[in-house]
Amino acid sequence: xxxxxxxxxxxxxxxxxxxxxxxxxxxxxxxxxPNSGKTTLFNRLTGLRQKVANFPGVTVEQHTGVAELPDGxxxxxxxxxxxxxxxxxxxxxQVAYDVLxxxxxxxxxxxxxxxxxxxxxxxxxxxxxxxxxxxGIPTLIVLNFADDLRRRAGKLELTALSAELGAPxxxxxxxxxxxxxxxxxxxxxxxxxPAPKQLPILQDVPKCREWAGRxxxxxxxxxxLPPAWTRRLDCIFLHPVAGPLIFLLVxxxxxxxxxxxxxxxxxxxxxxxxxxxxxxxxxxxHSVLTSLLLDGIWRGxxxxxxxxxxxxxxxxxxxxxxxxxxxxRAALIADRTMARVGLQGKSFIPLLSAYACAVPAIMxxxxxxxxxxxxxxxxxxxxxxxxARLPVYTLVxxxxxxxxxxxxxxxxxxxxxxxxxLGFVVAVITAKVLKSSVxxxxxxxxxxxxxxxxxxxxxSLGLRLVDRSKVFLRRxxxxxxxxxxxxxxxxxxxxxxxxxxxxxxxxAGTIGRTIEPAIKPLGFNWRIGIGLITSLAAxxxxxxxxxxIYGMEPDTQKMDMQKALHADLTAGGAVALLIFxxxxxxxxxxxxxxxxxxxGWKWPAFQFAYMGALAYAGAFIAFHLVG
Amino acid sequence: MQxxxxxxxxxxxxxxxxxxxxxxxxxxxxxxxxxxELPGDDARRLMELGFLxxxxxxxxxxxxxxxxxxxxxxxxxxxxxxxxxxxxxVRRDKKTSRPK
Numbered sequence: 070x071x072x073x074x075x076x077x078x079x080x081x082x083x084x085x086x087x088x089x090x091x092x093x094x095x096x097x098x099x100x101x102x103p104n105s106g107k108t109t110l111f112n113r114l115t116g117l118r119q120k121v122a123n124f125p126g127v128t129v130e131q132h133t134g135v136a137e138l139p140d141g142x143x144x145x146x147x148x149x150x151x152x153x154x155x156x157x158x159x160x161x162x163q164v165a166y167d168v169l170x171x172x173x174x175x176x177x178x179x180x181x182x183x184x185x186x187x188x189x190x191x192x193x194x195x196x197x198x199x200x201x202x203x204x205g206i207p208t209l210i211v212l213n214f215a216d217d218l219r220r221r222a223g224k225l226e227l228t229a230l231s232a233e234l235g236a237p238x239x240x241x242x243x244x245x246x247x248x249x250x251x252x253x254x255x256x257x258x259x260x261x262x263p264a265p266k267q268l269p270i271l272q273d274v275p276k277c278r279e280w281a282g283r284x285x286x287x288x289x290x291x292x293x294l295p296p297a298w299t300r301r302l303d304c305i306f307l308h309p310v311a312g313p314l315i316f317l318l319v320x321x322x323x324x325x326x327x328x329x330x331x332x333x334x335x336x337x338x339x340x341x342x343x344x345x346x347x348x349x350x351x352x353x354x355h356s357v358l359t360s361l362l363l364d365g366i367w368r369g370x371x372x373x374x375x376x377x378x379x380x381x382x383x384x385x386x387x388x389x390x391x392x393x394x395x396x397x398r399a400a401l402i403a404d405r406t407m408a409r410v411g412l413q414g415k416s417f418i419p420l421l422s423a424y425a426c427a428v429p430a431i432m433x434x435x436x437x438x439x440x441x442x443x444x445x446x447x448x449x450x451x452x453x454x455x456x457a458r459l460p461v462y463t464l465v466x467x468x469x470x471x472x473x474x475x476x477x478x479x480x481x482x483x484x485x486x487x488x489x490x491l492g493f494v495v496a497v498i499t500a501k502v503l504k505s506s507v508x509x510x511x512x513x514x515x516x517x518x519x520x521x522x523x524x525x526x527x528x529s530l531g532l533r534l535v536d537r538s539k540v541f542l543r544r545x546x547x548x549x550x551x552x553x554x555x556x557x558x559x560x561x562x563x564x565x566x567x568x569x570x571x572x573x574x575x576x577a578g579t580i581g582r583t584i585e586p587a588i589k590p591l592g593f594n595w596r597i598g599i600g601l602i603t604s605l606a607a608x609x610x611x612x613x614x615x616x617x618i619y620g621m622e623p624d625t626q627k628m629d630m631q632k633a634l635h636a637d638l639t640a641g642g643a644v645a646l647l648i649f650x651x652x653x654x655x656x657x658x659x660x661x662x663x664x665x666x667x668x669g670w671k672w673p674a675f676q677f678a679y680m681g682a683l684a685y686a687g688a689f690i691a692f693h694l695v696g
Numbered sequence: 697m698q699x700x701x702x703x704x705x706x707x708x709x710x711x712x713x714x715x716x717x718x719x720x721x722x723x724x725x726x727x728x729x730x731x732x733e734l735p736g737d738d739a740r741r742l743m744e745l746g747f748l749x750x751x752x753x754x755x756x757x758x759x760x761x762x763x764x765x766x767x768x769x770x771x772x773x774x775x776x777x778x779x780x781x782x783x784x785x786v787r788r789d790k791k792t793s794r795p796k
Contacts, residue, residue, distance in 0.1 A: 153744040158737055190771040193746050274743040278770075292771060299773075307757040307766070401759045401766070401775050408777070514738050514780035516745060519766055519773035 096145045096177040097136075097256065100165060100201065101185030102194055103151035103438075104520045106213040108132075110185055110243040111148040112532050114252070121536050124175065124668075129164045130435070131176070138257045147179060155200035156272070160440055169204055181207045181260050183252070188212035188240060189223060189293050189521075195281035198234060200271050207260035210238040211252060216245055217521070223293030230288035235264030244526055299394070299521045306398045316402045319395070320421060323386045327425040331379035332456055338378065342371030360569065361557060369553025372607055373658060377538060380429040383422050384537045385530065387433055390418070392525035396436060397517055404515070410497050411504025413439065413515055416446040420496075423453035427659045431666055432537060439515075441508040445500055447663055448676050451654050452496035454489045460609040461650050462488060468631035469643040484647075492651050495683065540665070552606055552657045559602070572618055577602055591649065591685065592642025592692040604655045641695035645688035653684035716788060718767060718781035721755035727786035729753055729769075734783050742784070746770025753786060 099114075101107035112119075115134025124131045132148035149168060150161035157163040164173075171178030184201050186194035191212070201208060210230075218224070218240075231238040237255055241248030269280035306312055346363050353359045390396040400414030407416050415437040423430035430450045437443040462485055472478045559577040561569045572578050573595075581598035588598055596618050604611035612630075619633040638646065654660065654677050663673040721727055729751045732739040746769040747753070756773060758765035764775040776784075 153741075156740075158740075193770045193772060196744065274740055275748050278743075278746075278748050295768075303757055303766075307759070309760055313760050397775075401764060404775075404777070405759055405761055405763050514734065514741065514783075515764065515775075515777045516741060516780075517764065517775040518745070519775060 097181045098179035099183045100149045107185040188218045202263040215240045215242040221293030225290040233284045296521045334378040338375040365557030369550045383429040388530045394520045394522040410500040423450040427451040449496040457608040591688040641692040645692040649684045649688040654680040718784040726754040730785040
């Protein structure tokens with residue numbers, strides 16, 4: 070792009086007639102500043118024919134889709150991240166720059182560009198047109214929010230703007246579907262190379278803004294009136310007293326729904342899998358293969374799918390919050406509190422959701438643009454006491470802590486609360502340490518744009534849910550499935566006369582015995598060791614594993630779980646076990662999702678090791694303190 | 697809709713433009729941006745959002761406790777933390793602190 074440092078000399082005078090070119094573009098990039106409605110347009114054009122992945126090696130998500138032209142020809146669309154400029158300083162800008170210049174081997178160089186700009190804020194948004202037009206790729210300028218512009222009495226002359234920019238311009242409303250046909254018409258026809266009357270020096274921001282202003286003036290752009298409804302709503306949502314109250318209500322509502330409504334649905338899906346599993350077990354012949362199918366694969370699928378209701382609920386909420394514009398206000402209100410631990414306002418909702426489940430929480434960090442803040446939020450999210458820890462806590466606490474003594478009937482509840490606080494405190498300390506060392510943001514200023522309030526559309530919300538479900542099921546599903554099969558093999562090998570071995574003589578049992586010396590300092594024996602290994606897949610698995618182990622052992626068969634556990638652990642060991650579960654990252658789903666969201670194994674490996682080390686140290690100290 | 701900036705804090709002479717920072721603006725006060733005292737890339741970020749020398753910036757609502765605060769600039773509303781707003785120098789003139 071710098072080859073065009075000053076294009077005043079090389080740009081010919083106004084070309085109004087677009088030279089006809091043959092051939093339809095095969096790959097089209099959609100680009101625009103944040104809040105330009107770029108993704109809404111992309112959704113309109115591609116609908117359900119979308120694929121979502123990560124650009125290899127970076128945390129930037131890659132949305133591609135197929136748009137069908139009126140004559141039936143397919144067109145590959147690439148949705149690029151929202152950017153303010155094309156000078157590659159952030160990861161998002163780097164990806165956009167590389168894709169547009171054909172520098173990424175994984176993405177075809179786009180043959181045309183849809184530049185989406187907010188027509189209600191044309192002066193500033195036109196600044197991005199300069200570097201995009203300078204690329205020399207055929208470009209259609211799409212001015213979005215036509216409805217807003219009209220309602221707020223703004224206007225402009227499209228032909229004059231088109232003449233200034235030397236590129237076709239359409240005015241649309243992606244949300245309402247207005248003008249989408251025109252976009253298709255342009256894509257179906259031959260888009261010319263842009264021939265702007267002049268371009269500013271791209272590196273000079275004030276010059277670019279001056280240029281944008283001049284172009285706007287030539288097009289007789291009249292900026293719309295201030296968004297009256299947005300101002301009015303902000304007076305409520307950012308009111309010194311009412312604002313925080315509404316914020317708390319919204320937050321409590323989201324949390325309550327995920328936890329209280331999502332929890333039972335998750336249990337219901339789990340029981341659906343359990344029941345269908347035993348039904349299938351009764352139907353199928355008793356064999357090793359059946360066991361692999363049911364205890365390995367079916368259980369593995371169930372362990373992923375059961376989280377889907379919570380994932381969908383959370384993303385429905387986040388979708389509504391984000392599309393309506395409230396998320397930016399919530400982030401503003403939460404910012405000061407989160408800044409105390411080195412994070413920012415947008416980390417709040419993901420961290421809160423992590424109390425239900427870290428998996429959707431980590432997926433929700435996508436709303437945090439700052440990469441370091443985002444990774445820090447991902448790294449501390451699993452410390453929040455998720456719902457999978459509850460079965461373990463409710464098994465172990467009552468086994469060792471009777472509801473009497475100083476706190477009477479509240480003793481067990483207090484212990485539970487203590488574990489919640491412990492997770493939170495460790496998360497805060499971790500965030501502080503990370504943000505003052507490896508993830509230090511430097512002096513990068515915190516900037517938060519407040520978009521106008523808008524009604525979310527069903528299409529946008531629906532596509533978002535489909536999108537997140539696909540990401541969750543495919544990526545988490547494959548890794549977890551593999552892990553569950555490996556786990557099944559460990560529990561069922563080596564076979565004894567064609568039958569599965571008793572768990573203590575299985576591979577898992579052998580591993581349990583092998584690691585016993587390592588976990589003895591924590592007060593755990595080999596049986597707990599097996600439980601720890603199986604709980605690597607998902608925390609609550611330890612409950613089932615311990616039941617299997619105790620059920621198999623003649624001397625503990627008659628005892629109930631808690632009594633059996635009491636025989637296996639000292640009080641110190643029990644506290645150590647609780648602390649171990651509070652800290653350790655025993656959840657394949659989370660590991661898989663962190664790998665996906667951070668674009669590699671570096672951060673999940675670090676996180677797993679860090680949380681594991683902390684769990685070990687915490688359990689060690691607890692065991693030796695309590696004795 | 698708000699009181700003029702002159703009513704809060706030190707009196708501002710009506711004639712000579714006075715250098716202040718965005719932090720000194722009360723809600724509804726407007727001022728003209730002079731320069732940004734931040735390193736190149738950070739200043740560019742702000743400029744891309746409309747915080748350009750000569751731009752008219754109006755202080756808006758804020759989070760509880762006054763931090764971060766929303767500023768209206770170039771047709772957008774951008775929230776800045778106190779630490780950033782302090783680095784943005786503005787010039788008040790008598791025209792800008794009139795209620796809008």
